[in-house]
Amino acid sequence: MAVDMNMNVLIVDDYKTMLRIIRNLLRQLGFENVDEATDGTQALEKLKEGEGNFGLVISDWNMEPMTGIELLRHVRADDKLKHIPFIMVTAESKSENVIAAKEAGVSNYIVKPFNADTLKSKMVSVLGDF
Amino acid sequence: MAGRKSNTATAKKPKAIKKSSAKSAAKDGAVKKRAVNAVDQVVAAAKTVKRKSKKPVDVYRELERLAAYIDAAKREIAELRPQDVKDEYLPTATDELDAIVEATADATNTIMDCCEVIEGVMGDVTATVSAKLMDATTQIYEACTFQDITGQRIGKVVTALKNIEERVDALVLTLGDKNTKPQKKNAKPKLAATKDKQDITDADLLEGPQLGDKAKSQAEIDDLLASFD
Numbered sequence: 001m002a003v004d005m006n007m008n009v010l011i012v013d014d015y016k017t018m019l020r021i022i023r024n025l026l027r028q029l030g031f032e033n034v035d036e037a038t039d040g041t042q043a044l045e046k047l048k049e050g051e052g053n054f055g056l057v058i059s060d061w062n063m064e065p066m067t068g069i070e071l072l073r074h075v076r077a078d079d080k081l082k083h084i085p086f087i088m089v090t091a092e093s094k095s096e097n098v099i100a101a102k103e104a105g106v107s108n109y110i111v112k113p114f115n116a117d118t119l120k121s122k123m124v125s126v127l128g129d130f
Numbered sequence: 131m132a133g134r135k136s137n138t139a140t141a142k143k144p145k146a147i148k149k150s151s152a153k154s155a156a157k158d159g160a161v162k163k164r165a166v167n168a169v170d171q172v173v174a175a176a177k178t179v180k181r182k183s184k185k186p187v188d189v190y191r192e193l194e195r196l197a198a199y200i201d202a203a204k205r206e207i208a209e210l211r212p213q214d215v216k217d218e219y220l221p222t223a224t225d226e227l228d229a230i231v232e233a234t235a236d237a238t239n240t241i242m243d244c245c246e247v248i249e250g251v252m253g254d255v256t257a258t259v260s261a262k263l264m265d266a267t268t269q270i271y272e273a274c275t276f277q278d279i280t281g282q283r284i285g286k287v288v289t290a291l292k293n294i295e296e297r298v299d300a301l302v303l304t305l306g307d308k309n310t311k312p313q314k315k316n317a318k319p320k321l322a323a324t325k326d327k328q329d330i331t332d333a334d335l336l337e338g339p340q341l342g343d344k345a346k347s348q349a350e351i352d353d354l355l356a357s358f359d
Binding site for chain 2: 013017021025028062067091092093095096098099108111112118
C-alpha cells in the first residue's frame with residue numbers, strides 16, 4: 001500500500017534545534033504535516049487529542065517529565081493509539097536500551113547522530129516504500 | 131532533560147578563571163602533599179604504638195600526637211578553601227558549560243535559518259542546481275545534530291560537577307562549618323555490570339551518548355533489533 005505522504009507525523013524531543021532538524025529532514029523527504037512536542041506528556045496529549053490521526057511518532061528517549069520509553073508504553077497500552085508506528089531516535093545506544101524499547105513495542109530505533117538516509121530507511125521499514 | 135537548561139546571564143570570563151585556577155592549583159598541590167605526608171606520619175606513629183608501647187602513658191602520648199596530626203591535616207585541608215570551590219569555581223564551571231550549550235544552539239539555529247533561505251530559492255533555479263542545493267542542505271541538517279549530542283555530553287559533565295559539589299559540601303561540613311549542609315543527591319546511578327535484567331530501572335537506562343568504542347553503531351543496533359524477529 002502506498003504511503004500517505006499527507007499523514008500527520010508527531011516528532012518529540014526536548015531540544016528545539018533537534019525538532020527543527022527532524023522537521024526539515026521530513027520536509028525534504030516529502031512529509032509536510034509535522035507536529036511537535038517537547039516531552040512525552042505533551043506528546044501523549046496531542047496523540048489523544050488527535051485520536052489516532054497520527055501516522056507516525058518519532059521520539060527522543062531522554063526527556064522530562066515523561067521519557068520516550070514511557071510515552072511508548074502509554075501509546076502501546078491505548079487501544080486508539082497502539083497501532084501507530086513508533087521510531088525511537090536517541091543517543092542512548094546501549095543494548096539494554098534497545099532491548100527495553102523493543103520489549104515496549106518500538107517499531108524501529110535510530111541512534112544519534114544520524115543521517116537522512118538512515119531516517120528514510122527506518123521510515124520505509126516501518127511504513128513501506130515512499 | 132536535566133542539565134540541559136541554559137543560563138548565560140551568569141556566565142563569567144573564561145580567561146580570568148583559568149589564570150586564578152592555575153595559581154591556586156599549584157598551591158593546592160603543595161598543601162595536598164603536606165597533608166598526605168602528615169597522614170603517613172600518623173600511620174607510622176600508630177604502628178609504633180602497637181609495637182613499642184607497654185605503659186598506658188605512652189599510648190596517651192601517642193594519641194595526643196595523633197590528635198595533633200589530625201588537627202593539622204584539617205587545617206591544611208581548610209587552606210584548600212573547599213568553600214570557595216563549592217561557592218565559586220563549581221558554579222562558574224557549570225555556568226560556562228551552560229553558555230557553551232546556548233552558543234552552539236544559537237549557531238545551529240542561524241545555520242538552519244540560512245538553509246531554509248536556500249531551500250526557499252530552490253524553485254527559482256534549474257532542476258540540477260536545485261538537487262545539488264537539496265543535497266547540501268540535507269548534509270548541513272545532518273551535521274547540525276552535533277548540537278544535540280554536544281548538549282547531552284555537557285549535561286553529563288554538569289552532573290559530574292554537581293556530584294563533586296556534594297562531596298565538597300560534605301568536606302566543608304566535616305571541617306566544622308555547621309551552617310553548610312550537603313545538598314540533596316541528584317546524580318543518576320550508573321548501571322552496574324552485574325545487575326540482573328529485572329533490576330534495571332528506567333533511570334538506569336538514561337546515560338546519554340556513549341563515548342568512542344563504547345558507542346553502538348546503527349548497524350549494531352539493527353542487528354540487535356533483528357535478533358528479536
